[in-house]
Amino acid sequence: MNPAHPMSPARSVSPARPVRILLCDDHLVVRAGLLALLGSEPDIEVVGEAGSGEEAVAMAAKLTPDVVLMDLQLGTGIDGVEATRRIAPTGVHVLVLTTYDTDADITRAIEAGATGYLLKAERPEELFTAIRSAAQGRTTLSPPVASRVMDRMRGAARPALTERETDILGQLAHGLGNREIARALFISEATVKTHLGRIYAKLGVDTRSGAVAVAKEQRLLP
Numbered sequence: 001m002n003p004a005h006p007m008s009p010a011r012s013v014s015p016a017r018p019v020r021i022l023l024c025d026d027h028l029v030v031r032a033g034l035l036a037l038l039g040s041e042p043d044i045e046v047v048g049e050a051g052s053g054e055e056a057v058a059m060a061a062k063l064t065p066d067v068v069l070m071d072l073q074l075g076t077g078i079d080g081v082e083a084t085r086r087i088a089p090t091g092v093h094v095l096v097l098t099t100y101d102t103d104a105d106i107t108r109a110i111e112a113g114a115t116g117y118l119l120k121a122e123r124p125e126e127l128f129t130a131i132r133s134a135a136q137g138r139t140t141l142s143p144p145v146a147s148r149v150m151d152r153m154r155g156a157a158r159p160a161l162t163e164r165e166t167d168i169l170g171q172l173a174h175g176l177g178n179r180e181i182a183r184a185l186f187i188s189e190a191t192v193k194t195h196l197g198r199i200y201a202k203l204g205v206d207t208r209s210g211a212v213a214v215a216k217e218q219r220l221l222p
Contacts, residue, residue, distance in 0.1 A: 086115070094134075
């Protein structure tokens with residue numbers, strides 16, 4: 001979750017009582033469908049409905065549900081991400097339930113403090129399980145969302161170096177100085193320094209030895 005938020009201690013749900021849910025969706029038909037669906041589960045209780053982000057924030061503070069089931073697009077006013085950002089620090093868990101699965105939507109929701117991210121196309125059983133998990137503070141992601149998150153993590157794990165930056169990194173690994181690298185690659189020393197600055201930034205280091213160490217660790221050199 002977003003480390004910028006001073007998170008309150010998250011509540012755990014006692015098995016002796018139902019999971020208390022606040023629905024937030026700007027479509028009455030969707031809320032009615034969710035009410036009927038969730039009403040079939042004896043251990044889940046809907047304690048309120050909100051049709052806007054502002055209403056969800058106010059009702060979450062008043063009702064202190066275990067989980068807010070949050071849509072992302074809420075018409076006018078604040079969207080589901082901003083509502084999540086305001087609710088999450090209170091310790092109430094927010095489970096996003098939406099039709100949107102773009103990288104931007106997923107990233108914004110998770111950074112705002114969402115406990116889970118579920119797509120409306122999932123089976124009812126998956127929704128029930130996700131709600132129970134969210135009430136315990138456990139993360140649940142729809143399979144397509146989980147795949148996107150993993151793909152982003154894998155992409156972030158290996159910095160994208162240009163061909164020239166890789167060449168210079170290789171020369172560094174052989175112990176060459178800036179002047180020697182410039183001669184070997186037929187470029188100026190100023191150009192070498194510029195590329196080194198970019199390499200350091202991408203690898204998160206500030207020394208030549210650090211760059212070589214990270215390059216070897218992440219197998220960035222041929």
